[in-house]
Amino acid sequence: MQFRTNKNGKAHPITQKRFFTTKNSAAVFPLQDKNSATGVATALMESFKNKTDANEQLRIKRVLVSAANKAKASGHPEVAEVYENAYKQMTIVKPTTLQRGHSVAGTSLQGYLEGVTYDQLKAKYGEPYSDGTWCLKLGVNETMTIYAADEDMKHLNKVTKWHIGGWKENNENVLKTIRKDTKDLKGSKVKDAYAQWKKPKNGWLTQKVPESWKKDYGTVAAWKNKNDYIQIKKIDENDKFRQSLYNEGFRFEIASNRFSTSHHKTLPEAKTYAKESMKATFDAEPSDGAMPESGTIPRDYSDRFR
Numbered sequence: 001m002q003f004r005t006n007k008n009g010k011a012h013p014i015t016q017k018r019f020f021t022t023k024n025s026a027a028v029f030p031l032q033d034k035n036s037a038t039g040v041a042t043a044l045m046e047s048f049k050n051k052t053d054a055n056e057q058l059r060i061k062r063v064l065v066s067a068a069n070k071a072k073a074s075g076h077p078e079v080a081e082v083y084e085n086a087y088k089q090m091t092i093v094k095p096t097t098l099q100r101g102h103s104v105a106g107t108s109l110q111g112y113l114e115g116v117t118y119d120q121l122k123a124k125y126g127e128p129y130s131d132g133t134w135c136l137k138l139g140v141n142e143t144m145t146i147y148a149a150d151e152d153m154k155h156l157n158k159v160t161k162w163h164i165g166g167w168k169e170n171n172e173n174v175l176k177t178i179r180k181d182t183k184d185l186k187g188s189k190v191k192d193a194y195a196q197w198k199k200p201k202n203g204w205l206t207q208k209v210p211e212s213w214k215k216d217y218g219t220v221a222a223w224k225n226k227n228d229y230i231q232i233k234k235i236d237e238n239d240k241f242r243q244s245l246y247n248e249g250f251r252f253e254i255a256s257n258r259f260s261t262s263h264h265k266t267l268p269e270a271k272t273y274a275k276e277s278m279k280a281t282f283d284a285e286p287s288d289g290a291m292p293e294s295g296t297i298p299r300d301y302s303d304r305f306r
Contacts, residue, residue, distance in 0.1 A: 029067045030079070037071070037079045041086035048090050049119060061090055091186040096124055098181060101135040101143035107165040110194075111175045113146060115187035118156045121146065124185065132156050142167055144174045164190070204230075204278045220252070221271060223278060230256040230278065232270045235263070 030036035044060055051057045064087045071080035125134045125146070133147040145165035152159045166174030171194065179190040204225045213219040218234035233253045235242050242253070250263040252270040259277050264270040 029063075029070075031067070031071045031074045032076050032079065034076075034078050034082060037067075037082040041082050045086050045089060051123075057090065061087055064090075091184070096136070096181055098125075098177070099137040100126070101137040101145075103143055104133070104135055104145055104165065106167055107143060107145055108168055109163055110144075110166045110168065110171050110192075111164040111178070112191045112193060113162040113164055113178060113182060114189045114191065115160055116162065116182065116185050118159060120185045120188075121162070124182070138166065138170070138174065138177060142170065144178070146178070164193075220267065221274070223274070225258075225278075228256070228258045230254065230259065230274050232267070232274060 029040060041064070044064065048057055048060045051060070064083045068080040068083035068087070071077070071083065121134060122128070125136070128134045128147075131147070132153055133145050135143055135145050138144045143166075146162050147165065148156055148159045148162060164174065164178055171192070175190055175192055182188045182190070204223045207222040207224050209219050209222050213222070213231075217231075218236060219231050220234055221232040223230045231254070233255060235246050235251055235253055237246050239246065242250075245253075245263050249265050252264045252267055254262045254264070254270055254274055254277075256277075262273060264273060
């Protein structure tokens, strides 16, 4: 048996071929044949992509949920899975709250918006200007832009990496605004075009811990500053050299070529200590491996060094 879904989202059994209709598409919802269900789901996904109204998109998703539930109830989970997979691939785009701008004067490359398609941006911000640029207001007199690289202008439908333009003096706010406004776009990621040249606030950079470090040394966090490093390692209960420390309740060790080794009972405590130690070296030149001079270690933590 097949079901018809009315405008209120309720499903009714039907005995003849009838249709659920949106403004621009129609589809029969088969509940027993997987191939037929795949065709319907594909058509609805295409219709969903072409919708710019969030309410219309939501309506299509609700109908798919209803169809999936009815397919399960009729004993055809493989058909229900088709509708469910289509539902999962549909992301409703929230209309932007940013007003459209008109002038790009004073803007320059500030970052990149990756993992987003032309159709997603079009659904979010409407039609771009003739040169493929979206211009958005940021504040009273300031604007920011989203645009493709010159070599990508002829095939915008294939672009997934976009340039973000704005005023250089307001770099952080531009990227923060775009990141917040596009977080509902599936796969979106904002990157700073000048991150590699920006000096970290305290001169230390957070390192991504390699899997080999985690496995071989128990490293859970790491930072570096030119020739210096700080690592937080987890103390293993089978470590014979640190058995007494483990028995006393210490679970983490800080190892560094700049500071003395210290031990802590919780990870938050170890991270706080490490950050305070790094903060104490602000504006100080990185060492060549020698111990820091007296007074550079935070007094509140001096008794924790071992």
